[in-house]
Amino acid sequence: MTDPLTPPKKKDPLVRTRAGHVPPGLRSRAAKxxxxxxxxxxxxxxxxxxxxxxxxxxxxxxxxxxxxLTWQEQPRGAVIEAVTTIDATVxxxxxxxxxxxxxxxxxxxxxxxxxxxxGDVKQGDRVRMEIKLDRGGxxxxxxxxxxxxxxxxxxxxxxxxxxxxxxxxxxxxxxxGPVGQAVAQALLKAGAKTVYxxxxxxxxxxxxxxxxxxxxxxxxxxLNLTDTSSTQELAAQLGGKVEIVVNTAQFTRQxxxxxxxxxxxxxxxxxxxxxxxxxxAQAFAPAMxxxxxxGVNSAAAFVDVASIHGLTGKSGFSGAAAAAAARLSLISxxxxxxxxxxxxxxxxxxxxxxxxxxxxxxxxxxxxxQIAKAVVEVLQKGQETICAGDVAKDILSRWQADPLxxxxxxxx
Amino acid sequence: xxxxxxxxxxxxxxxxxxxxxRFSPETAHWWTGAALAELSxxxxxxxxDFDGFCFASFSAVPDSxxxxxxxxxxxxxxxxxIPTGGASGVMALRRAAxxxxxxxxxxxxxxxxxxxxxxxxxxxxxxFSRFSQDATYPYGFGGPNATFALITDNFMRQYGxxxxxxxxxxxxxxxxxxxxxxxxxxxxxxxxxxMKARPISDPVHLFDCVMPCAGAEAFIVTTPEKAEELGxxxxxxxGTIERHNAFAEDAVQxxxxxxxxxxxxxxxxxxxxxxxxxxxxYDDYPVIVAMQLxxxxxxxxxxxxxxxxxxxxxxxxxxxxxTNGGQLSAGQAGAAGGFQxxxxxxxxxxxxxxxxxxxxxxxxxxxxxxxxxxxxGVCTGAAVxxxxxxx
Numbered sequence: 110m111t112d113p114l115t116p117p118k119k120k121d122p123l124v125r126t127r128a129g130h131v132p133p134g135l136r137s138r139a140a141k142x143x144x145x146x147x148x149x150x151x152x153x154x155x156x157x158x159x160x161x162x163x164x165x166x167x168x169x170x171x172x173x174x175x176x177x178l179t180w181q182e183q184p185r186g187a188v189i190e191a192v193t194t195i196d197a198t199v200x201x202x203x204x205x206x207x208x209x210x211x212x213x214x215x216x217x218x219x220x221x222x223x224x225x226x227x228g229d230v231k232q233g234d235r236v237r238m239e240i241k242l243d244r245g246g247x248x249x250x251x252x253x254x255x256x257x258x259x260x261x262x263x264x265x266x267x268x269x270x271x272x273x274x275x276x277x278x279x280x281x282x283x284x285x286g287p288v289g290q291a292v293a294q295a296l297l298k299a300g301a302k303t304v305y306x307x308x309x310x311x312x313x314x315x316x317x318x319x320x321x322x323x324x325x326x327x328x329x330x331x332l333n334l335t336d337t338s339s340t341q342e343l344a345a346q347l348g349g350k351v352e353i354v355v356n357t358a359q360f361t362r363q364x365x366x367x368x369x370x371x372x373x374x375x376x377x378x379x380x381x382x383x384x385x386x387x388x389x390a391q392a393f394a395p396a397m398x399x400x401x402x403x404g405v406n407s408a409a410a411f412v413d414v415a416s417i418h419g420l421t422g423k424s425g426f427s428g429a430a431a432a433a434a435a436r437l438s439l440i441s442x443x444x445x446x447x448x449x450x451x452x453x454x455x456x457x458x459x460x461x462x463x464x465x466x467x468x469x470x471x472x473x474x475x476x477x478x479q480i481a482k483a484v485v486e487v488l489q490k491g492q493e494t495i496c497a498g499d500v501a502k503d504i505l506s507r508w509q510a511d512p513l514x515x516x517x518x519x520x521x
Numbered sequence: 522x523x524x525x526x527x528x529x530x531x532x533x534x535x536x537x538x539x540x541x542x543r544f545s546p547e548t549a550h551w552w553t554g555a556a557l558a559e560l561s562x563x564x565x566x567x568x569x570d571f572d573g574f575c576f577a578s579f580s581a582v583p584d585s586x587x588x589x590x591x592x593x594x595x596x597x598x599x600x601x602x603i604p605t606g607g608a609s610g611v612m613a614l615r616r617a618a619x620x621x622x623x624x625x626x627x628x629x630x631x632x633x634x635x636x637x638x639x640x641x642x643x644x645x646x647x648x649f650s651r652f653s654q655d656a657t658y659p660y661g662f663g664g665p666n667a668t669f670a671l672i673t674d675n676f677m678r679q680y681g682x683x684x685x686x687x688x689x690x691x692x693x694x695x696x697x698x699x700x701x702x703x704x705x706x707x708x709x710x711x712x713x714x715x716m717k718a719r720p721i722s723d724p725v726h727l728f729d730c731v732m733p734c735a736g737a738e739a740f741i742v743t744t745p746e747k748a749e750e751l752g753x754x755x756x757x758x759x760g761t762i763e764r765h766n767a768f769a770e771d772a773v774q775x776x777x778x779x780x781x782x783x784x785x786x787x788x789x790x791x792x793x794x795x796x797x798x799x800x801x802x803y804d805d806y807p808v809i810v811a812m813q814l815x816x817x818x819x820x821x822x823x824x825x826x827x828x829x830x831x832x833x834x835x836x837x838x839x840x841x842x843x844t845n846g847g848q849l850s851a852g853q854a855g856a857a858g859g860f861q862x863x864x865x866x867x868x869x870x871x872x873x874x875x876x877x878x879x880x881x882x883x884x885x886x887x888x889x890x891x892x893x894x895x896x897x898g899v900c901t902g903a904a905v906x907x908x909x910x911x912x
Contacts, residue, residue, distance in 0.1 A: 132659050133647050140655040166656035166895060191678075191773050193663070193670035194723045199643040200662030209661035213671045213773050213896065221772055223660050223671070223896055232674070247659060 111228055111260040114268075114276055116302070117405045120349075129401030129451040130202035131245035139167030143248040146180055147240035148493030153180045154218055165220035185238045186217035187224075189252060192232040202244075205402065206269065214238065214252055224250040227267055229258045241270035241491055244401065244451035246444065262489065271491040272409035272453050275300030277352035280343075282307040282332055282389060285315040287464055287477040288414065289357040295481035296355070297326045299489070302406070305347060307332035307358075334358050334385030335377075340392045348396030355412040355484055358385055361466040364428040375428040382432040386413065386439050394443070398450035410453040410488055413440050414480060417458040417501040420508050421519040425469075426461075444493070455493055457483045460500025473500055525760060525789040531618035532755035532909060534748050535563050536864035537739040538845075538875060540703040541852040545636050545735035549581035550592050552634035552854075556737035557593060560630055564741070564751050568594040573629030573742075575601045575617050577609035577856040579645055580635045599626035607803045607891035608763070609633055609856050610738070610863035611902030614887075615761045617742035628747055634737035635855025642733045645855075652895035663722045665805065666730055668893050670722035673808040675773040677724060680822045684724060686829045687807035688715040690842065691728050691849055693834035694804065698846020700836065700876030705732055705852035728849070729806050736854030738864045745909075754871040754912045759884070759905040760789030766899050777809075777890060778901035779816035787818065790905040794818045797905075798882040799841035799869055801862035803890035804849050809898070810842070813888050817903060836877045845875055862887045863904070870908040883908045 136144070139155070146153045154163050155178035157171035163183060164172055171178055191213040198204050210226040216238065230236050236252040243249045251270060254261065262273055274296050281296070283289040284306035293304040304327050308315070311331050322329050330347070333339040334356075360381040364370035390411070397408035418426060419433030437456065444454035461467040463474035475498035483497035496502040508515040537559040539552060553576070561567060574597040576586040584592065586602035599620050603609040610633065617629040646664045648654060661667055676682065695710035710728060718727035741753070748755045762785055764778025779786075787793050794817065802813040811825050819840070820828035834842035845851050845865040848858045866885030868874045884907050891900040 133654070133662060135648060135654045137651055137655050166652045191671040191675040193667055193674055193725070194720070195661040195663035195667050195670075196719070196723070197666065197721045198662045199646070199664070200658075203662045209663070211660045211663070211667060211671070213675070215772050221896060223657050223668070225660060232678075243659065249659060 110258055111264045113260045114263045114405050116276055126400060127205060127402045127404070129398060130205070131449065131451045132202045132243050132247070133200060134245045134247060134448070136247050137167060139169055140248060142180060143167055143240065144242060144246060147242055147248045150490060150492050150495070152183055152185050152238060152240055154183045154220065155179065156181045163219040165216070165222050183216070183218035187214040187236050187238045187252060189214055189226070189230060189232055189234050189236055192226065210266065212252060214250070222250050224252045225266060227251070227253050227261070228264045229254045229261065242453070242493065243270060244453070246448040246493070272353060272488045274353060274485065274488050276302050277406050277409060278303040278305070278350055279353040279355060280305045280307065280347065280351045280393070282334060282354070282356045283358040284308055284321065284329065286357070286359070288359070288462060288480050290317055290321050291477035291481035292355055292357055292484050293321065293327060294324065295478070295485050297324065299485045301326065303328055305330045305351065309333040334388055335380045337388055340388040344392035344396065348393055349400065351393060351397065352400070352406050352408045353410045353412065353488065354389065354393050354397070355414065356386060356389055357414050358382060359414070360432070361426065361429040363425055363469065365425065366427045370428055375431065378428055378432040379435065383435040383439065386436055390439070390443050394447065394452070397452050398447065401451035408452060410455055411443065411447065412455045412457060412484055412487065414457045414459060414484065415440070417460055417496070417504045418519065421504060421516045424520045453491060453493070455487045455495070457487060457495055457497055458501045458505060459497045460504065473498070475500055525785060528618050528622060528758035530744060531621040531742055532745050532748050532757055533614065533740055533742055533867055533906060534753040534755045534871070535560055535741040536867040536871070536873070537563070538703055538861065538864055539737040541705055541734045541736035541854050543637070543705060543732065543734050544639055546638060547636055547735070549578045549634050549636050550584070550589065552636055552735060552737040553578070553589055553632050554593055556632045556634055556739040557630060560739055560741060564753065566628070569596065571595060571597065571628055571630045573597050573599040573617060573620060573626035575603065575613040575629055575631040577603040577605070577613060577633040577859065578635050579606065579855045580641060597626070599629065605859065605891040605900040606856050607805065607859040607898070608889035608900035608902045609891060610860035611761065611887060611889040611904050612763060613860070614742065614758065614863055614904055615763060615902070618758050621742055621744060628741060628743040630739060630741060631860070632737065632739040633857040633860035635735060635857055637733050637735040637855070650894045653893070657895060665893055666722040666725050668896060669806040669808060670725040672774050672897065673724050673806065676775055676808050676812065679775055680825055682811060682825055684716060684726070686826050687729065687811070688712050689829050690807045690810050690834060691715055693838070694843050694847045695850045696835045697841070697844050697876070698850030701845045701851060703875055704846040704850050705734055706846065706850040725806065731805055731848040731853035731858070734852035734854050736852065736857050738854070738857040738860035740864055740867055752912050754873070755909045756867055756870050756906045757909045759792060759907045760786050761902065761904040762786045763902040765901070767901070774897035775812070775822070776816055777812060777898060779813065779888065779903055783816060783818050786903055786905065792884060792905060796884055797886045798884050799844055799866070799879045800886045800888070801843055801866040802888040803859065803862060804843055804847040805853065805890070807849070809890055813890065817886065817888060836879055841879045844869055844877070844879055859889050859891055862889060866906050870906055872911060
C-alpha cells in the first residue's frame, strides 16, 4: 500500500527551490505519435499492417514483414518479469527523484517493454499498463497494480506523471458562471487545498455567489482577464502559491459572419478568451515553471476549457468558434513552451454548454458538472486533451476521421 | 551450414594498449593517433605503410573512419568502421583477416579509441540509440546499469545464481588487474567489500559496474610474410563466430548469439573449451561473464554456481579469466572495451603480457558482446587465437 500524502509544510522562503528539470526529451517521430495518443488517454501500440502483430519500441516499419505500421488500442494487461531500483543516475531530473523503480514487462499485446513501476507492483505481478505523459510531454509506459490499492494515486512515482489536484492550490479564472463554480467544487472534492475563484467584476453580484463563497476552501479573488493590470496584480499575490490554473473564462454570443454577427461581440470574445488567455499565461507561467518540481504541491498544470468548435467552426456561433480556435492555437504554443519547464498544458473540449447563452441549441448539451468532471479527470490522469460530454466526443472523433467533412457538417 | 574456411594467410600481431585515464580533455582522434604511434614504434611503419585501417569509436563524432583517415594521414586501400562497441574487436579481426587473406590488403591497423571528457558519458547515453532514447533511458535514466540490473535480476532467479557467485568472478578479475600496471583499479577487492558495496541499480552494486574512461587499443592483421619481415610474433585465427539480434523472442535476455553458433566455433577451431588456456570475455557486468561462460560451452547455465565454485579464475588458476583485469578492473574505454579482450588474449598467447603471464599459454578464447540498443546486448562474436610464431 502507498503512504498517503502528507500536507506540505509552509514554504520556507529562504530555502532554494528545487529546479524543475524534465526527463531526457529526445524522441523519434514515432514516439511523438505515441505521445499524442497517450495524451488522449489511449493505450496504443503499433501493429503490422500485414500480420497484425504488435511491436514496441516505436518503429517506422514492421520487423515482421517490413510493411508499414498502424497505431491501435491494445489490451492493457502485462506481467512484470524483472525489477530494479535505480539508485544512481547522471540525469538531473531523476537524480532528484531517486530511488526510482523500473521493470521488464511482458505486455499481453506481445512485446516486452521497460516500464515505470507503481510502488505496489512487485516482480511476477500481473499489472494494468497505462501510457502516461512525462513532465516533458513524452510517452511513458507505467505499470499500475491490477486492482485498486489504498492511496494508489499518492504513489510518488505516479504523481510525477499526473497533475492530481490533491493538496494543490488551484486558480479557477471565472467563478461568476455555472462552469467555474462546478469546477471549483469538483476540485475541492478531489482534494484540492484551496480554490482561488476569479471574479471579473467585484462590484456586481452573481448568481450563487453567497453559496459558493461560503464553501470552505474557496477564496474569492478579483481577476479580470481583459485587464492586464488585474491579471498581473493577482499573479504578484498568488503566483508562488498556485499549482494549477483552470481557465473557465468564456464569452459566447450567437453570431453569424456576413449575416447576424455583431463585431463588438467578436471583439469582446477575443479580448476575454484569446488576449485573456495570453495575459493569464504571461502572468502565471513563469512562477509556476519555477515551482514545477517543488515536492508534494509542486506546480503542475495549466488547464484551458474551450469549445470543441475551435476545431471546426460552428454555424450560428461563428464568432465564439473563432475565439475557441485562437485559444486552441495559443494552448498548443504554450504546451510546447511549458514542456521545457515541467508544467502540463491541458485542453478540456466542450460541446454547447447547457447555459443561458445556448438556449436555442437543442440537447444534448454539455452540463457544467460534466466539464468539472473532465477537468478533474484530465488532471488526475495527466492527459493533454479530454472531451467533456458526448457532443464533444462525437465531434472530435468525426474531426479525427475526416476534418474537412466535419468542418462542412458543423457549418452547413 | 558449411564449415568455416580457415584463416590461413592471415595472422594477428602487435597488441597495443594506450594506458587508460579516467577523464581526458583529449579527443578520440588524439587517442587513435596515440594507438597508431605505438603500432609505429613496434613496427617502424608510418602512415604511408598501412594499406588497411579498421576503426571503432563512439566519441569520434562527427567523424567516421573517413574523417579519421584524413585526420591521421592514412591512405588505405581497404577500410572499415565497426559500430558494435563490445563486439567490435572480434568483428574487426574477422573482417581484416578475410581482406588480408583475399589479397585486398596487406597490413591492417585495427584501432578502437574513445575519450571520456567530463559529462561525455551522460551525453553519449542520451543519444545512444533510437530505441534507448525512446524506450529505455527516459525510464529513470539508469543507463546500462539499469538495463543490466533487469537482466541480472532475471538471470539470478532463473539459474539460482547469487551475488556471492558474481563476487568470485569480480574478485578474481581484480586479482588479475593488480599485476597490470595500466589497470585503473589498483587496490585489491575482497569478497566482503564486493558484497557490501552500495547498490547502483539493485541487484547491480558498485563493483558490478565498469569505470568509464578514455583509452585506445590496437592490433595488426597482416600476412605471415609481412609479419616475419617486421619481426613480429604472430597468432593465427583458429575459428570465429558472429551473430546479431539472436533470440529476439526471449522475454529478458538469458543468452546471447554465441548459444546459436558455438558448435560452429569449436568445429572450425578443431578445439574445445577444455583446450583454452584462458578466456577473455566481455565483462560490462558479471552476469554477462557468467552468461558467456555457459553459452561458450564451459558449463550449463543451471550448473553455473558449481562451475564458478570449482574453478579459479586468476592468472595462475584453472581457468584464467580476463587476465588484464577486464573492463571491471582495468576500465572501460568505450569501444576500446570491445578490443581489449582481443589485445589481452593476443598478448598472452604471444607471451608479452602487461602483467603476469598465463603459464604456457597457447590458446585464447576471446568473446565480444556489444550494443544495448534497447533492452539487451544485440551483437555477439567470439574467436579462438592460437600462438603461431614467437619472435
